[in-house]
Amino acid sequence: SQQGEEDPQALSIQEGENATMNCSYKTSINNLQWYRQNSGRGLVHLILIRSNEREKHSGRLRVTLDTSKKSSSLLITASRAADTASYFCATDIYLNIQGAQKLVFGQGTRLTINP
Amino acid sequence: DGGITQSPKYLFRKEGQNVTLSCEQNLNHDAMYWYRQDPGQGLRLIYYSQIVNDFQKGDIAEGYSVSREKKESFPLTVTSAQKNPTAFYLCASTTQGRGTDTQYFGPGTRLTVL
Numbered sequence: 001s002q003q004g005e006e007d008p009q010a011l012s013i014q015e016g017e018n019a020t021m022n023c024s025y026k027t028s029i030n031n032l033q034w035y036r037q038n039s040g041r042g043l044v045h046l047i048l049i050r051s052n053e054r055e056k057h058s059g060r061l062r063v064t065l066d067t068s069k070k071s072s073s074l075l076i077t078a079s080r081a082a083d084t085a086s087y088f089c090a091t092d093i094y095l096n097i098q099g100a101q102k103l104v105f106g107q108g109t110r111l112t113i114n115p
Numbered sequence: 116d117g118g119i120t121q122s123p124k125y126l127f128r129k130e131g132q133n134v135t136l137s138c139e140q141n142l143n144h145d146a147m148y149w150y151r152q153d154p155g156q157g158l159r160l161i162y163y164s165q166i167v168n169d170f171q172k173g174d175i176a177e178g179y180s181v182s183r184e185k186k187e188s189f190p191l192t193v194t195s196a197q198k199n200p201t202a203f204y205l206c207a208s209t210t211q212g213r214g215t216d217t218q219y220f221g222p223g224t225r226l227t228v229l
Binding site for chain 2: 040
């Protein structure tokens, strides 16, 4: 079963508007990460938020985390055409006692910025 | 340039053939991962390796095999036992494979079965 699920599955907005994507997860986490994927390419890490943090900023990105609701949101302000991509949240699950980590990805939100 | 490289970018396989996807990193990372991505889906973990000469099955290891003879290299073989191999394959690495590590991804290999 999916650990992280993004909402909406697709989002289309005009350039300059803000884009908000949400992620819900099922089990307790240590960290939550957001990644971006351009079509047919690898994923690029955007931001990591720890379970004891509530909000984090990086440039035009703002991530919030609500562990009581098991949800996170990614806000992209003043969107640009170059922001068009799929965005994935990923939560970490420990694989073994040595601390190996697995990231469990949601299905992603496809964001389209219209010029 | 530091990073992760995957080759080839596109790969075509006939039914019954084994194929090997290459993944190389020069980031001096200990941990490496292989993921499979199907259209409109997230990533699913195939295999991971935390250290040289050691690797573990992920969620969908059946029909796949790996080796980790060198720190920089983590090749994935898609065997004929994998019944539905057409997908986008992504390799990633992290410093140690800990929970706070960022995963760095290669550009991916798109495998198509003819």
